[in-house]
Amino acid sequence: MSQDISNFYTQVVAKDFARQHRFRIGAWQLGDTGSITEEDLVYLETANLPGRAINNVAVPFMGLNFNVPGTANYPGSDSYAVTFRCDSAFDLRTKLENATFKTFNDESSQASYNISRGSVLTLNLLGKINQVIRTYNLYGVYVVSIGDLSFNVGDNGTVQTVPVTLAYQFWRQVALPSSAQQSVATS
Numbered sequence: 001m002s003q004d005i006s007n008f009y010t011q012v013v014a015k016d017f018a019r020q021h022r023f024r025i026g027a028w029q030l031g032d033t034g035s036i037t038e039e040d041l042v043y044l045e046t047a048n049l050p051g052r053a054i055n056n057v058a059v060p061f062m063g064l065n066f067n068v069p070g071t072a073n074y075p076g077s078d079s080y081a082v083t084f085r086c087d088s089a090f091d092l093r094t095k096l097e098n099a100t101f102k103t104f105n106d107e108s109s110q111a112s113y114n115i116s117r118g119s120v121l122t123l124n125l126l127g128k129i130n131q132v133i134r135t136y137n138l139y140g141v142y143v144v145s146i147g148d149l150s151f152n153v154g155d156n157g158t159v160q161t162v163p164v165t166l167a168y169q170f171w172r173q174v175a176l177p178s179s180a181q182q183s184v185a186t187s
Contacts, residue, residue: 018125022127023123025124028121044085045085046082053072055069056068080141080167083161083162096146099143116142122138123138138170138171141166145164147165
């Protein structure tokens with residue numbers, strides 16, 4: 001197949017392009033510290049679909065290094081950045097703060113250092129008509145940090161955002177029900 005303008009056009013009409021705004025967090029269970037509800041998740045402004053990498057292992061032989069695939073790793077799993085728009089009552093920020101104090105409370109020196117089995121963040125990629133076309137679960141998610149909020153009395157009403165850094169252990173793609181896969185294939 002030649003790569004000319006007509007073939008490009010044919011492929012674009014058939015497959016279209018992925019769009020940056022076509023994602024949603026479907027659910028966020030914080031393990032034993034509660035959950036971020038669907039009402040909170042509507043405030044999500046930015047997130048990334050995380051990456052995965054295979055470690056390269058160099059095997060030397062007669063002065064040459066042969067590259068051999070090794071184990072997997074999840075680059076950025078220690079600093080997964082998301083940004084939320086802040087609700088006017090700061091309820092979402094309070095839930096995030098509470099999650100950090102549940103991990104370690106410097107006032108009482110009590111801590112819950114364990115990785116909770118139930119801490120799962122679900123990312124949904126959406127198709128043209130808001131149908132879920134792919135789902136990813138991030139496992140062992142916890143709040144690492146909540147960014148500063150800046151205030152300025154001279155501002156013209158900019159919506160406040162809350163930068164949050166999370167960490168997770170690994171992710172898995174979740175198989176869609178066959179009915180969802182069929183609707184994606186026909187759309």
